Amino acid sequence: MRSFDTLRALLEQRIATWCAQLPANGLYAPMGYIMQLPAKRVRPVAVLMAHELFGGDAEQVMDEALGIELFHNFTLMHDDIMDAAPLRRGRPTVHMKWDVNTAILSGDAMLVKAHRLMSADGRVSAIFDQRALEVCEGQQLDMAFEQRNDVTLAEYQEMIRLKTAVLLAGALQIGALRAGASDADVERIAHVGEHLGLAFQLRDDLLDAFGDPDKVGKQVGGDLRAGKKTWLLIRGTERAEQQGRFELHEELALSADQRNVPRMIATLRQLGVDREAEKEVERHDSAALDALEAIRVPEPRKQPLRDLADLLMARTH
Amino acid sequence: MRSFDTLRALLEQRIATWCAQLPANGLYAPMGYIMQLPAKRVRPVAVLMAHELFGGDAEQVMDEALGIELFHNFTLMHDDIMDAAPLRRGRPTVHMKWDVNTAILSGDAMLVKAHRLMSADGRVSAIFDQRALEVCEGQQLDMAFEQRNDVTLAEYQEMIRLKTAVLLAGALQIGALRAGASDADVERIAHVGEHLGLAFQLRDDLLDAFGDPDKVGKQVGGDLRAGKKTWLLIRGTERAEQQGRFELHEELALSADQRNVPRMIATLRQLGVDREAEKEVERHDSAALDALEAIRVPEPRKQPLRDLADLLMARTH
Known part of the structure; x- marks a missing residue:
C-alpha cells in the first residue's frame, strides 16, 4: 500500500507515455493538452489505492486509472463548452484554443478511449457505464437548476452526488473489483x-x-x-x-x-x-x-x- | 433468416419500448426525439441479419442492434451541431429544438447508453469501441478536409470508410460474433x-x-x-x-x-x-x-x- 504521492507519480508517468503516442491532429492533440494541465489526479489514484487496499498491485490497474482520468477530462472538456469557460487552471480551454466543434468531437473520442481502457472486464465496464451516465445526469440537473429558483437542499445534494461523488465511488469500485474484492x-x-x-x-x-x-x-x-x-x-x-x-x-x-x-x-x-x-x-x-x-x-x-x-x-x- | 422488413419491424418495436420508458427531462427527451425520427435502420438491422446468417435468432441481439442505432443517432446529434444543421429529415435538429448544450450532453449520455448495451461481452465491447473511435476519426477528417483544397481521392475514400463504412462493418461483426461465428x-x-x-x-x-x-x-x-x-x-x-x-x-x-x-x-x-x-x-x-x-x-x-x-x-x- 503505497502513498498518494508515490501512486500519483506512477500515474503521471503513464499519462505522459500515453500522451506522447497521440497523433498530432485535431482529434487527439486536445486530449494530450487537457490531460497535461496541472491536476491532482484524485480519481485515478483512487483506482490504484482501492486496488492495493484489497491486496493488488497498482501496476495492474494503470489502464483503468488512466481511463477514469480520461473520462473526467472528457467531462471537463464538454462542461467548459457548456459553461462558456475561457480558462481552465489558468490556461485556455480546448474550445478556446481550438474551437467548439473540435472540443465536442475530441471529447467524444476521449469518452470512447476511456471506455476502451475498461472493456476487458464486463463488470468494470458496467460500473463505468453506470457512473458515466450518472455524471451526465448530474450535469443535466446542474444546468436545469440554473433556470430554477426553487431548488431544494435534497435536490442540490442529489445533483452534486451525481455530478461529482459517484465518479470517485466508481473509481474505488473499479480498483477494488479488479483486486477480487x-x-x-x-x-x-x-x-x-x-x-x-x-x-x-x-x-x-x-x-x-x-x-x-x-x-x-x-x-x-x-x-x-x-x-x-x-x-x-x-x-x-x-x-x-x-x-x-x-x-x-x-x-x-x-x-x-x-x-x-x-x-x-x-x-x-x-x-x-x-x-x-x-x-x-x-x-x-x-x-x-x-x-x-x-x-x-x-x-x-x-x-x-x-x-x-x-x-x-x-x-x- | 428473416427479411429486412420483418427484422426492421421487430427493431422498431424495441426502439418504441425503449423510448417509452425514458424520463421526460432534458437529458433523455432528446434521445427519444431523435430515435423516433423516420429512419431506415440499416445498421441495426445489419446486426440482426448477421446474427441470423450464422444461425442465431435476431431476438437474442436486440440490445446490440439498439446500441448500434443509439450510437448512430448520437453521431447525428453531435454532427448536426458541428454542421450547424437546422433540420434533419424535415424536423428541427436537437440543438435547434432544445439548445446546443442540451444536444452536447444528451449526445454524450446516448453514447454511454449505447455502450451499456454492448458491455456484457468483452469482444463485442472491443469492436464497438474500435468502430466508434474510427467514426470520430472520420468526422475529424471530414472537418479538416473543409479547410483544404488538396484532398486526394485516397484520402477521401479513407474518410468515408471511417465516417460511414466501418459502422456497418461493426454492426455485422457484432451480430456475427454473438452467434459464435x-x-x-x-x-x-x-x-x-x-x-x-x-x-x-x-x-x-x-x-x-x-x-x-x-x-x-x-x-x-x-x-x-x-x-x-x-x-x-x-x-x-x-x-x-x-x-x-x-x-x-x-x-x-x-x-x-x-x-x-x-x-x-x-x-x-x-x-x-x-x-x-x-x-x-x-x-x-x-x-x-x-x-x-x-x-x-x-x-x-x-x-x-x-x-x-x-x-x-x-x-x-
Whole structure:
C-alpha cells in the first residue's frame, strides 16, 4: 500500500507515455493538452489505492486509472463548452484554443478511449457505464437548476452526488473489483467514495464563502456574487425565510456586480449556516471513514485512503 | 433468416419500448426525439441479419442492434451541431429544438447508453469501441478536409470508410460474433460491411449529381453547388487538370449562389467521371458480395443480406 504521492507519480508517468503516442491532429492533440494541465489526479489514484487496499498491485490497474482520468477530462472538456469557460487552471480551454466543434468531437473520442481502457472486464465496464451516465445526469440537473429558483437542499445534494461523488465511488469500485474484492466490500468502498465526494464538494462550497483567501487561492465569495445555488445559499435562504429575514433575497434580487457579498457572508454566519455546513462535511467524512472501517483487510493497508480523505478535507483550492 | 422488413419491424418495436420508458427531462427527451425520427435502420438491422446468417435468432441481439442505432443517432446529434444543421429529415435538429448544450450532453449520455448495451461481452465491447473511435476519426477528417483544397481521392475514400463504412462493418461483426461465428467469418462479414458502406456512400455522391430528381427526392447538385469535395469533384478536378480543362475550377472559384451547376454536371460527364464512379460502386458492391460468398453457411441464409445490398444500391435518397 503505497502513498498518494508515490501512486500519483506512477500515474503521471503513464499519462505522459500515453500522451506522447497521440497523433498530432485535431482529434487527439486536445486530449494530450487537457490531460497535461496541472491536476491532482484524485480519481485515478483512487483506482490504484482501492486496488492495493484489497491486496493488488497498482501496476495492474494503470489502464483503468488512466481511463477514469480520461473520462473526467472528457467531462471537463464538454462542461467548459457548456459553461462558456475561457480558462481552465489558468490556461485556455480546448474550445478556446481550438474551437467548439473540435472540443465536442475530441471529447467524444476521449469518452470512447476511456471506455476502451475498461472493456476487458464486463463488470468494470458496467460500473463505468453506470457512473458515466450518472455524471451526465448530474450535469443535466446542474444546468436545469440554473433556470430554477426553487431548488431544494435534497435536490442540490442529489445533483452534486451525481455530478461529482459517484465518479470517485466508481473509481474505488473499479480498483477494488479488479483486486477480487467481494460484492459487499465493493459496495462499502462505493460508500467511502460517495461520502468523501460529497464532503469534498460541500467543503468547496464552504471555502468559497468562509475560506481564507490566501489559502483558498482565489477570491472569496465568487459563488455568492454569481448567485450560484450552492448548499450554503439554498440552506441560507431556507433558514432566512423561517426567521423572516430577507437580506439574502434582497442581494439575490440585484445584479451580480451590485451584490454586497460581505453582507451575504455575514448573514449566512448569523443564520448559522456555516456551522451547519461544517457539520454536514463532518458527517459525510465520518460516514466515509466508517465505511472504510467496516472493510476487513489488514489495518495498515487503509492508511493511504485515510490520507486521501485528509488531503481532500484539507483541500485549499 | 428473416427479411429486412420483418427484422426492421421487430427493431422498431424495441426502439418504441425503449423510448417509452425514458424520463421526460432534458437529458433523455432528446434521445427519444431523435430515435423516433423516420429512419431506415440499416445498421441495426445489419446486426440482426448477421446474427441470423450464422444461425442465431435476431431476438437474442436486440440490445446490440439498439446500441448500434443509439450510437448512430448520437453521431447525428453531435454532427448536426458541428454542421450547424437546422433540420434533419424535415424536423428541427436537437440543438435547434432544445439548445446546443442540451444536444452536447444528451449526445454524450446516448453514447454511454449505447455502450451499456454492448458491455456484457468483452469482444463485442472491443469492436464497438474500435468502430466508434474510427467514426470520430472520420468526422475529424471530414472537418479538416473543409479547410483544404488538396484532398486526394485516397484520402477521401479513407474518410468515408471511417465516417460511414466501418459502422456497418461493426454492426455485422457484432451480430456475427454473438452467434459464435469464427474469427475468419467475422473478418469476412466486416469486409461485406465496409464494401457495402463504401458502395452506398459513393452511390449517394453519384445520385447528388446524376440522379433523377423525382427519385432522389431532393434537388440534384446540392453537393456541387456547395463545392463539397465528394468523390466526383475530387476525381473530376484531377482529370480536368490532366486534360487542361478548367470549367470546374472556374465554377469552384465562384461563390455557391453564382455557380452554374448544370455546367459542372455536364463537365463531369464529359470527363467520364460518372462512368468511373459507377464502376467504383460496382467494384465495392461485388467485393461485398464476394466476401459474403466466401462465408460457409447454407445459401438461403444469405438472401436477406443480398437483399440488403440491393436495397442500399437502389437507394433513391
